[in-house]
Amino acid sequence: MTGQPETRDSSDVSFFAFTGTVPEAYRSAERGENKMNIRKIAEMCDVSVSTVSRILNNKPDVNAETREKVIRFMNEHGFRPTVVTNRQETVGIVTPVVSFPEYMGELMNGIMEKAYSLGLYLTLVPYEGRAFKDAGSAAHFCRSNGFKGLIAINPPLQSSLPQALVAGGIPHVVVAASYPNSDVSWVDVDNADGCRQAVRHLLELGHRRIALLHAPVAHPCEADRVRGYYEAMRLGGIEVGSGWVQELDANREPVKDTVRKMLQEAKPTAVFCSTYRGTLAVSGGLQELGLRIPEDIAVAGFGDYDVSPLMNPPMTTVHQPIADIGRMAVTVFDKLLRQEDYARIQTLLPARLIVRASTKGE
Secondary structure, three states: OOOOOOOOOOOOOEEEEEEOOOOHHHHHHHOOOOOOOHHHHHHHHOOOHHHHHHHHOOOOOOOHHHHHHHHHHHHHOOOOOHHHHOOOOEEEEEEOOOOOHHHHHHHHHHHHHHHHHOOOEEEEEEOOHHHHOOHHHHHHHHHHHOOOEEEEEOOOOOOOHHHHHHHOOOOEEEEOOOOOOOOOOEEEEOHHHHHHHHHHHHHHOOOOOEEEEEOOOOOHHHHHHHHHHHHHHHHOOOOOOOOOEEEOOOOOOOHHHHHHHHHHHHOOOEEEEOOHHHHHHHHHHHHHOOOOOOOOOEEEEEOOOOOHHHOOOOOEEEEOOHHHHHHHHHHHHHHHHOOOOOEEEEEEEOOEEEOOOOOOOO
């Protein structure tokens, strides 16, 4: 299989498996075959033992050229300190800044539940691009922290982390982002299909002027959601007009002003918001501007949480199985740990539209 299929039954979990090669140095270190120690490293690199120790512990007071030389040597020889190899199986969870506790809380519950059932221990790692700029730095980070590998949550589009994990032969699962045409192992919800379902629902209600309000496209999931909107409109025979697609960025412009601009330029009868927070803000902005939902304008959003049915009116939303995503990520990671030869696993979970009172026909 060479990538994501053109069509997919969203009622099923989709698995994509490919083969590749994990560096033998990593595998031999895992099997305990590597007899390298820090004294040998110091001798071969012509540095002191204390310098190697400082590099292993990520101390800043080491010359950059020396640090790079020693790390490269350790990577080439698959070195893992004894204190690390004797530890229990620990997984690093690379997280962005937790600005969305509703999602992160449910995701982490799923991750923790499955990890503890498998005897895996978790350590949270705030995302830091410099620690993962390439394969060598990522491998060194895992080695010096005693991680069996990493589960990375929603890295930015421009992040080098996913490819660094592949190049370094590091067991990994990227969560809430999909890379179908790569060697990256990942677990995600079908963001594009969730948006197609929502827009198709609005089209079936008779709406033709359907606007999209989306967050800045800084992550793969957001790019997939925007793509899903355009695909649904194209399949519905609707040409997206000028001003129909607007970016929600409260740091650049108040949401109410973006909503007002959308109403003036697109004159929509329905609007789809690609994020949960955006749906809340847009609904409030529409009502503040004197529009009734759904009598004057239908509204649907992506992200179904406890508050969604409590909104006025109850909100039509795309539901994603967040806890299941977390559990599946750990399940995939556990499978990767047990592979002799790396076969990437790419898993897509279905999204589901929940129709409530915020949408009705023209």
